[in-house]
Amino acid sequence: MERDSVKDQADSYVTDDGRTIGPTVMEMKNITLRFGGVEAIKDISFDIREGEIRAIIGPNGAGKSSMLNVISGFYVPQEGEVWYKGARRPPMKPYQVAQQGIARTFQNIALFEGMSVLDNVMTGRLTQMKSGLLAQSLWKGKAEREEIENREIAEKVIDFLEIQAIRKTPVARLPYGLKKRVELARALAAEPTILLLDEPMAGMNVEEKEDMSRFILDVNDEFGTTIALIEHDMGVVMDLSDRVVVMDYGRKIGDGSPDEVRNNQEVIDAYLGMAHD
Amino acid sequence: MAKPLKRADGPQSVPALLHRNAKEFANAPAYREKEYGIWQSWTWSQTRDEVEALALGFLELGLDEGDFVAVIGRNRPYLYWAMIAAEMAGAVPVPLYQDANAEEMAYVMGHCGARLAVVGDQEQVDKIIEVQDQLPDFERMIYLDPRGLRKYDHSKLDQYTAVQEMGRANREKHIAELEARQAKLNYDSTGVMLYTSGTTGKPKGVVLSNRNIIETAKSSSEFDNLKRTDEILAYLPMAWVGDFIFSVGQALWTGFCTNCPESADTMHVDLREIGPTYYFAPPRVFETQLTSVMIRMEDASRFKKWLFDTFMAHARKVGPAILDGKKVSFMDRAKYALGELMIYGPLKNTLGFSRVRVGYTAGEAIGPEIFDFYRSLGINLKQLYGQTEATVFITAQPDGEVRSDTVGVTCPGVELKIADNGEVFYRSPGVFVEYYKNPESTADTKDAEGWVATGDAGFIEESSGHLRIIDRAKDVGQMADGRLFAPKYVENKLKFFPNILEAVVFGNQRTECTAFINIDLTAVGNWAERNNIGYASYQELARHPQVMDTIQSHVEEVNRSVAEDEMLSGCQVHRFVVLHKELDADDGELTRTRKVRRKIIEEKYADIITALYDGSKQVSTETEVTYEDGRKGSIKATLEIREAAVQPTSHQMAAE
Numbered sequence: 001m002e003r004d005s006v007k008d009q010a011d012s013y014v015t016d017d018g019r020t021i022g023p024t025v026m027e028m029k030n031i032t033l034r035f036g037g038v039e040a041i042k043d044i045s046f047d048i049r050e051g052e053i054r055a056i057i058g059p060n061g062a063g064k065s066s067m068l069n070v071i072s073g074f075y076v077p078q079e080g081e082v083w084y085k086g087a088r089r090p091p092m093k094p095y096q097v098a099q100q101g102i103a104r105t106f107q108n109i110a111l112f113e114g115m116s117v118l119d120n121v122m123t124g125r126l127t128q129m130k131s132g133l134l135a136q137s138l139w140k141g142k143a144e145r146e147e148i149e150n151r152e153i154a155e156k157v158i159d160f161l162e163i164q165a166i167r168k169t170p171v172a173r174l175p176y177g178l179k180k181r182v183e184l185a186r187a188l189a190a191e192p193t194i195l196l197l198d199e200p201m202a203g204m205n206v207e208e209k210e211d212m213s214r215f216i217l218d219v220n221d222e223f224g225t226t227i228a229l230i231e232h233d234m235g236v237v238m239d240l241s242d243r244v245v246v247m248d249y250g251r252k253i254g255d256g257s258p259d260e261v262r263n264n265q266e267v268i269d270a271y272l273g274m275a276h277d
Numbered sequence: 278m279a280k281p282l283k284r285a286d287g288p289q290s291v292p293a294l295l296h297r298n299a300k301e302f303a304n305a306p307a308y309r310e311k312e313y314g315i316w317q318s319w320t321w322s323q324t325r326d327e328v329e330a331l332a333l334g335f336l337e338l339g340l341d342e343g344d345f346v347a348v349i350g351r352n353r354p355y356l357y358w359a360m361i362a363a364e365m366a367g368a369v370p371v372p373l374y375q376d377a378n379a380e381e382m383a384y385v386m387g388h389c390g391a392r393l394a395v396v397g398d399q400e401q402v403d404k405i406i407e408v409q410d411q412l413p414d415f416e417r418m419i420y421l422d423p424r425g426l427r428k429y430d431h432s433k434l435d436q437y438t439a440v441q442e443m444g445r446a447n448r449e450k451h452i453a454e455l456e457a458r459q460a461k462l463n464y465d466s467t468g469v470m471l472y473t474s475g476t477t478g479k480p481k482g483v484v485l486s487n488r489n490i491i492e493t494a495k496s497s498s499e500f501d502n503l504k505r506t507d508e509i510l511a512y513l514p515m516a517w518v519g520d521f522i523f524s525v526g527q528a529l530w531t532g533f534c535t536n537c538p539e540s541a542d543t544m545h546v547d548l549r550e551i552g553p554t555y556y557f558a559p560p561r562v563f564e565t566q567l568t569s570v571m572i573r574m575e576d577a578s579r580f581k582k583w584l585f586d587t588f589m590a591h592a593r594k595v596g597p598a599i600l601d602g603k604k605v606s607f608m609d610r611a612k613y614a615l616g617e618l619m620i621y622g623p624l625k626n627t628l629g630f631s632r633v634r635v636g637y638t639a640g641e642a643i644g645p646e647i648f649d650f651y652r653s654l655g656i657n658l659k660q661l662y663g664q665t666e667a668t669v670f671i672t673a674q675p676d677g678e679v680r681s682d683t684v685g686v687t688c689p690g691v692e693l694k695i696a697d698n699g700e701v702f703y704r705s706p707g708v709f710v711e712y713y714k715n716p717e718s719t720a721d722t723k724d725a726e727g728w729v730a731t732g733d734a735g736f737i738e739e740s741s742g743h744l745r746i747i748d749r750a751k752d753v754g755q756m757a758d759g760r761l762f763a764p765k766y767v768e769n770k771l772k773f774f775p776n777i778l779e780a781v782v783f784g785n786q787r788t789e790c791t792a793f794i795n796i797d798l799t800a801v802g803n804w805a806e807r808n809n810i811g812y813a814s815y816q817e818l819a820r821h822p823q824v825m826d827t828i829q830s831h832v833e834e835v836n837r838s839v840a841e842d843e844m845l846s847g848c849q850v851h852r853f854v855v856l857h858k859e860l861d862a863d864d865g866e867l868t869r870t871r872k873v874r875r876k877i878i879e880e881k882y883a884d885i886i887t888a889l890y891d892g893s894k895q896v897s898t899e900t901e902v903t904y905e906d907g908r909k910g911s912i913k914a915t916l917e918i919r920e921a922a923v924q925p926t927s928h929q930m931a932a933e
Contacts, residue, residue: 018428118314155313160424165542167314218425 012050015242022050025226026071026194031080033066040066041077042250048194053220053227055237057261058247059270064230065107067247068196071228072104073097085193099127101193105183105200107230113172117163117182118154120171124189125150157188160222161215177208181215188219195219197229201236209233213240234271238262246270290462290487291469292328292365294529299325302505302532308354311539311547319354321532328358329455331437332365333444336451338393338417338435342367342458345389345470349373349382349405350397352511352537355421355437357524359395364468367458368393371470371482372516374869375401376862378907381480383408385472389482389713390414395437398422402429409433464488469525470713471518473665474868482713483518483665492706493668494526496689500673501635507533507554508632512544517870518665519639523557526668548629556636560643561871563658565799566628567647568775572803588616589653596621596653601677621654630656637661637673640870642746642765644773645681652679660684662744666722666729667691668707672744683743693744699734700750734763752875754785760847762790767839767848768873774831775800776824779860781873782850783886789851791889793882794828795859801827816914819855825919828855832921840924849923852889854896856882857914863903885916893918 012022026048033041040063048054056064069075070082076091083089084100103124111120129136129150135143158164161181166174171182180200187195200216201209213236219225231237237244238258246254246261248270254261261267288294298307298321309318319327340346346363348370350356360370371389373382375397382404386394392414396402402420409415420426421437435443444451468487472480497503511524524535533555538547574585595609605613625631636651636658643660651658661673662684672693674685687693691705704727711719723729734753735746747753748765756762764782771780771794778797784790796819805812805821812818836849860866865877879886881900888896897915904910 152313155315159313162540164314164539165546168546221427222424 019051019221021052021242024048025050025085027083028067028070029081029083031067031070031077031082033063033070033075033077040250041070043080044245044247044250044252045080046245046252046255048226048228049243050226051220051224052242053216053229053240055241055244056228056230056247057232057234057237057244061249062247063250064247065198068104068198068228068230071194072102072196095127098190101191102196103187103190103192103194104196105180105187105198107198107202109176109179109183111171111179111183111186114170116168116170117174117185118158118167120182121154121157121185121189122150124157124186125154127190153191154189157185160218161185161188177204177211180204180208180212184212184215184219188223188225191223192225194226194228197227197231199230199232201231201233209236216240288491289464290364290459290466291361291490291525291529292459292462294491295321295325295328295361298529298532305505305532306534307528307532308357308535308537309551310354310537311543311550314539316536316550318534324354324358327355327441328362328365330441330444331358332362332455333448333451334440334442335362335366335368335393335444336455337443337447338440340366340368340393342461344368344393345371345391347371347373347386347389347391347394348396348515349377349394349401350375350421350515351541352513352515352520352524353397353421354535354537356395356397356515357511357535359419359437360469360521360525363393364462365455365459367461369467369470369484371472372521373472374474374514374516376514376869378863379404379407383411385480385482386415387412388479389470392416393419395419396421399425402426402434462487464491467710469521471516471521471665474870474872481715481718484710484713485518485668486710489668489707489709490522490526491530492690493670494522494530496706497522497670497673498527498531500675500689501555503527503531503533503555503635505532507531507634508536508551509533509555509557510536510538510544510548510551510553512538512541512547513557513559514869518669519557519663522669523555545629549627550629552629552632554632554634556630556633558636558638559640559870560638560647561641563638563643563647563651564775567650568797568800570624570628571775572799575803575807585620588620589650591616592621592653593649596655597649597679600652600655600657601679617655625654625656630654633657635659639663639684641872642769643681644769646773648681661688662746664731666709667703667705668709670707671701671703671705671731674743678741678743680743683738683741683745685744686742687744693737694728695736696730698750699736699747699753701731701733701735701744701746702728703731704728756784756790756847757786757788758847761844762848763845764790764848764875766845767792767835767850770835770838771831771850776804776827777831779867779873781860781875781878782848783879783889784848787890789890790848791886792832792850792853793878793885794832794853794855796824796828796855798859815859816857816912819857820914820917825855825917828853829919829921832919836921836923840926843926846924846926849926850921851923852918852920854885854889854916854918856885857898857916858900858902858912861902863905864901889918 014020024047029045031041031044056067058064070077073092073094081088129146131143131146201212220227244258244261246267253266254264288297303322304320306318307321307324309316346368348356348359363370373385394405417433419435419437419440423436464487466487468485468490470482470484472482509523513520528535536551538544591612595605595613598605633656636656639661659674659679663669663671670688671691672685672687691703694702708727708729732750733746734748734750735744737744748763752764754762762785767782768780771777776797777794779795781793782790798815832850832853839849840846862869884898885896895915895917899911899913901909901911
């Protein structure tokens, strides 16, 4: 498609379906991540632009989740730089990254099983709460006001993701597909600039996948949230994303629009299981 | 209390009632809706302002007197206001079923020639966009929830609040015109047009005048002594006449508060939170609730289960009598009071029925066990009989005269007569004006003297004066040997078993009756779980031999009960199949109000019916299904045909 050729130069462009994609908000420069002698990520560079849905795909063990963990600050790469909003990001703790507006969901759901859906979603607001421990325990004045403000945001997310009916239900009692949606809700409650989704459709049936796809598109559309996602289901990735990074054995083997990636010989080989020599 | 309301010279239209309430009950709550987890409420004067702003907006958009405004969406205060605002502007509101598919919508909107549509969300917007080329009169759409609609072409699309804003900004320009139009409204002007779902043919537009709405609301409110302080939960389809009369007619007449749930899924939680005092539900809802109570009791500890069983047995014995104010011994009363404290009270609270003063069920026959269960808890559940053409009320059960097998005595102002063939006719102030653009059907249904044919066969019980309905008049037929065939009578008996969701009985002009059965996935699924029976789908569970055995025992029990009634003993079910799919409104097998469409089912499953009569042991079939999003697929299955034991009847014995 022609828009792909111009977008690398332009500051921002408008997609076929009328969304505006802005300038680069995050850039990974020559990232290398090692675990002992194993190189999980080898010299990878790519960028994420404001308002786009950026997918990272690849076969098992390609290093996709490691990449997401680098973005979320959980792993600090041995080489390379992470640039966020035009500045180089020093190594920091995941909660600091979260405070900067990067929220995530997990491949294996990481919710507080014993807590209600509402409480789980409210934990997404934690990084925004400023009142101290004492004020929160007494729940007076500022703490109370803060709670009300945060509850309002949490409720809007609950409404958006259509989980009102399970608001007070303990997460442990929910089916898998709904848990995934609650995780998305918690991430959204943080009002992130960039939302990282680690295999949001894993283990879902077709109907649940369709629902989740619609929510991802709606989040991107309504709130203008930039989304970076890892996904196995090629069909889903190709339908959802604006640009795709393809990884294999820790290397980047493709980067571009879904169409470009689909026709990339190296990508085809990786997915069809060509012998590596 | 409010001042006594004037009668003959009272408000003559729905908007006039709103103005009266805004003045007299200004700060009392009129509408409530749960949003973002909190109940938001509007007083009567706020409601008047909101409605007026929207009506002014309609005028700014160029709505003329006599135009039609379609209203589509789930129950929300905004949509009720849209209906009142349309009438204020001299137009006619037409609520549509929100789950109607695009073609059904196109038919109705095309038939009335709606110029405006007020819709709930993107789903409805998409449906109308899909068919708007077929609608030459259609101009603009107004939506409530902007989600997903930001990128849509807004040349024919406005947000609800924007229209209200437009109305407020142009108040000076249009207020005189709006008031003039309202002044012209009287008892004879049209208040609303409702399309009947119709078990046969295309839906018909039932025109109801302000007289129909207000007179009915008035007499029915007095019948049950409804008060301003009453609360209702509006959750039934807005296109259904009952919802219009409860949430607009009676609500405006008495001035009680209408509460809208947060979403369809939260209905039960919202019901508990609101605790309505006046409640309406079709039998299906009561059935589902009872099923879920029973399922949960199965999982309760042995002591709790014992407590529940003991007190429920006592409640069945004396509960209805206490409710009817009959004589009950002191010991029984004391035990019932203890039960109220330990079981009935908490259970009613869980169900959201703690405060119900008047509860109604209608639309279908309700199983006596279900009916008695709720009444024994002390919930004043009653039955009424009505239809769209009567503005709901034909007969209803007065307090103290409640039974599961009648539909009550005539409502105030209603006259009743039974034709020679058993069909019930009525005449009342609620009788509809006409079917829109359909004089033939109007003439067929309503005669020159104002008598309306209900299409139902029934009789008036001499001892009590209550009406009893047997079946749809056109469905009542004859067996080949001349005995009476009343399929619904048998189907209802079958459906009273929690395991059976739907049943269709065949046998008109044949020697024996046969039946299609749909199992209830919740009830049977739970049973399967407790008995460690694995299943992957509805289809697999439906053909499980043990499920078939259970259904067979139900059918045989029904046969025994049917055989007791001499007139209907020919309707015993000789053979049946458990269908491989649930009958569904999307496939046209049921109406949107879930009534069986016999003709369509007979044509669609002709192969299975043939097999039921030619002595086959099983039948292979393939059925087309429509998914919720309109895509089509097909299901293949081999169904087992079961024989059910029948009781010898006097007729047969005489023949032998």
